[in-house]
């Protein structure tokens with residue numbers, strides 16, 4: 001079975017958090033100039049497209065990307081569908097048996113057009129973060145640009161997840177993904193000081 005790409009392509013028009021650094025790519029040194037090769041250069045916010053958050057993103061004393069175990073982002077994952085929510089809370093998991101699940105992806109359908117940055121999105125509640133912690137889930141992924149509301153200053157979901165040892169993977173493209181069990185591969189770059197990192201996120205159905 002082949003891997004399915006669930007990442008947003010990186011190009012100049014990728015939707016960016018309002019006011020944040022957009023994506024740009026240029027050839028810094030062309031074949032003509034160098035005499036041998038094209039050498040590219042890119043600039044981007046570490047929180048655009050499909051990416052992971054390091055705790056330093058929302059906590060001055062939190063871990064940087066280099067401190068995060070890459071194994072968090074490789075391995076079995078459960079995808080569940082929770083569409084049309086304003087808030088996603090612990091009780092939304094009630095119908096789901098998540099015994100043994102370590103990585104969980106929420107397909108919320110809350111960011112339908114990835115070319116446009118959303119004005120409002122479902123937010124995760126601290127009660128959900130606590131439930132994930134109790135279940136032993138250490139990675140939450142979702143098809144949204146944030147686990148908090150767009151206008152949040154408290155970042156209460158980010159903090160509650162971190163308190164519960166749950167790591168964050170944002171901006172997945174799940175339109176063609178059905179609920180079920182998959183293998184995940186979404187490893188960050190070894191950015192030593194990074195508060196986040198873009199990832200190439202891939203899913204492969206477990207049959």
Ligand SMILES: Nc1ccccc1C(=O)C[C@H](N)C(=O)O
Nearest residue numbers: 017020047053057145146147170
């Ligand atoms: N408040 C911001 C201001 C500027 C740039 C990004 C944000 C974010 O909150 C990003 C989002 N929570 C993220 O984790 O990617």
Ligand SMILES: [Zn+2]
Nearest residue numbers: 047053170196
């Ligand atoms: Zn982020």
Ligand SMILES: [Zn+2]
Nearest residue numbers: 053146147170
């Ligand atoms: Zn975030």
